[in-house]
Amino acid sequence: MVEALLFVVLGLVALVGAVAVVVSTNPVHSAMGLLATLLAVAVLYVVQLAHLVAAVQVIVYAGAVLTLFLFVIMLIGVDKDETREEPLPYQRWVVGGVSLVIIAFAAGLTIFGNFDWVPAASSTIPSATNGTIEAIAEPLFTDWVLAFEATALLLTIAAAGTISLAHYRRRES
Amino acid sequence: MVDAGWYMALASALFFIGAVGLLLRRNALVMFMCIELMLNAVNLTLISAGRALNDINGQVAVFFILVVAAAEVVVGLAIIVSIFRLRSSASVDELSEMSG
Numbered sequence: 317m318v319e320a321l322l323f324v325v326l327g328l329v330a331l332v333g334a335v336a337v338v339v340s341t342n343p344v345h346s347a348m349g350l351l352a353t354l355l356a357v358a359v360l361y362v363v364q365l366a367h368l369v370a371a372v373q374v375i376v377y378a379g380a381v382l383t384l385f386l387f388v389i390m391l392i393g394v395d396k397d398e399t400r401e402e403p404l405p406y407q408r409w410v411v412g413g414v415s416l417v418i419i420a421f422a423a424g425l426t427i428f429g430n431f432d433w434v435p436a437a438s439s440t441i442p443s444a445t446n447g448t449i450e451a452i453a454e455p456l457f458t459d460w461v462l463a464f465e466a467t468a469l470l471l472t473i474a475a476a477g478t479i480s481l482a483h484y485r486r487r488e489s
Numbered sequence: 490m491v492d493a494g495w496y497m498a499l500a501s502a503l504f505f506i507g508a509v510g511l512l513l514r515r516n517a518l519v520m521f522m523c524i525e526l527m528l529n530a531v532n533l534t535l536i537s538a539g540r541a542l543n544d545i546n547g548q549v550a551v552f553f554i555l556v557v558a559a560a561e562v563v564v565g566l567a568i569i570v571s572i573f574r575l576r577s578s579a580s581v582d583e584l585s586e587m588s589g
Contacts, residue, residue, distance in 0.1 A: 338510035474560035
């Protein structure tokens with residue numbers, strides 16, 4: 317009952333935030349809408365017992381990534397004159413067609429397919445998926461250790477690439 | 490307990506809004522935010538499927554997606570800033586250097 321109430325309220329918050337990201341003309345307002353969606357989704361993670369992932373979502377996404385977004389918005393200035401006229405006149409029709417196809421696909425899956433498509437759900441022991449630090453670290457450092465190392469390599473490459481991107485332009489000018 | 494299908498429905502709605510925004514907007518920063526929206530929708534499906542299947546690996550996969558998304562944001566924003574230094578605009582319509 318509590319979960320249903322939380323799902324409805326936070327789902328609405330997430331949807332309103334997502335729509336605000338798309339429709340607002342000011343990029344700062346878009347960032348605020350994204351923040352609302354991220355926090356609502358983080359609470360939905362907590363509801364689903366993914367505690368560590370929710371904490372990381374708030375710290376990394378709502379903290380670091382969104383701050384980075386706002387920093388870049390302030391750096392390059394808020395250009396409010398983003399034109400709403402389409403330079404490509406057929407683009408809106410293509411988007412509408414693609415949207416209709418996706419909606420029809422999802423609705424068809426929902427109506428004709430098996431809606432509870434995870435049939436092996438044994439809704440008895442929720443503590444088994446209780447996403448504590450120990451529960452996540454155990455598969456992370458045993459089964460997924462290769463992917464973990466690859467992620468470390470990826471982060472190193474991303475940091476080096478960012479530094480070289482910033483440095484290259486300065487030397488050019 | 491809310492059925493996992495409802496979480497899937499919410500996640501697909503979020504993903505759809507993000508995809509429409511990515512196709513309709515012209516500001517590179519807002520397009521990036523729409524990509525983040527779509528990544529979050531996928532994370533939500535992984536979490537709820539992991540709970541429904543009673544499997545911790547869904548949350549581990551979300552962990553990796555978070556890290557990759559963070560790296561992607563760092564590199565993408567650096568590219569946007571260097572494009573802005575070159576063109577004084579963040580609109581993707583004015584980027585035509587690579588059209589042959």
